[in-house]
Amino acid sequence: MKIEQIHHVAYRCKDAKETVEWYGKMLNMDxxxxxxxxxxxxxxxxDPYMHVFLDAGNANVLAFFELPTKPEMGRDPNTPIWVQHIAFKVKDRAELVEFKEHLEANGVDVLGVTDHSIFHSIYFFDPNGHRVELACPDPEEEAMLKRMDEVKWDMLNEWSETKRAPKHAEWLHKKELSDV
Structure with missing residues (x-):
């Protein structure tokens, strides 16, 4: 048995129509x-509900539920706001910057461009308070991913034992790929 792909990811929204229109206007989702x-x-x-589905590209579907009889939606107060988010891939840095400019021109506060070495990202919030990330690959992504793949289990095992950030990939944010 093997999962084929994500069928859809669902979040709660405050207003289904506003959410559909916002994702259409801001991120070109149908x-x-x-x-x-x-x-x-x-x-x-x-319990009455409205469940809406948006095309996030390449058979990826983003869905929302509006639940008018439930208490106002909130966030887990024990989870930092930067942790829970959904990230979408865009083609390249030029398109990432184009999205940033489009969002800002439409009144959306955007954080970034943040260079994560393997990829570059911008962050913002939708009208429901969900954090959204747009990310594009770094030109050196493939080589960096190969290096990261070689140490992923060592990193996970060390983290599991110590709960401290392992040093196996310190190079990542330094972009030292001369030995790749």
């Missing part, structure tokens, strides 16, 4: 499907 019922199919709980 609205592909809406499902609305008064009962939850899996639990049979009586």
């Amino acid at each position: 609205f592909i499907l809406a499902i609305a019922e008064n009962h939850v199919p899996s639990t049979h709980e009586p």
Whole structure:
């Protein structure tokens, strides 16, 4: 058995229509499907909802639920705001910068471009308060990923034992690839 791909990722939203329009305008995602019922199919709980689906490219689907009878949505107060997010890949740095300029021109506060060595990112929030990241590959991504692959298990095992950042990939944020 093997998972083929993610079917969709679902988040809660404050307003389904606003969310669909925002993702269409800001990230050029097409609205592909809406499902609305008064009962939850899996639990049979009586609870009206609107479930909307957006095309995030390459058969990736981003979905949202609007739940008007539930308390206002919030965040886990024990998780830093930068941790929980969804990241989308864009072609290259030029397109990343183009998205940044587009978002800012439409009143969205954007953090970055942040250089993570393997990739470069910008960060912002959607109208629901969800953190969104757009990332593009670094031109040296393939070589860096090969080096990271060689140490991933050592890093994970060391982290598991010490809960301290292992030093196996310190070069990553220094972009020292001369020996690759």
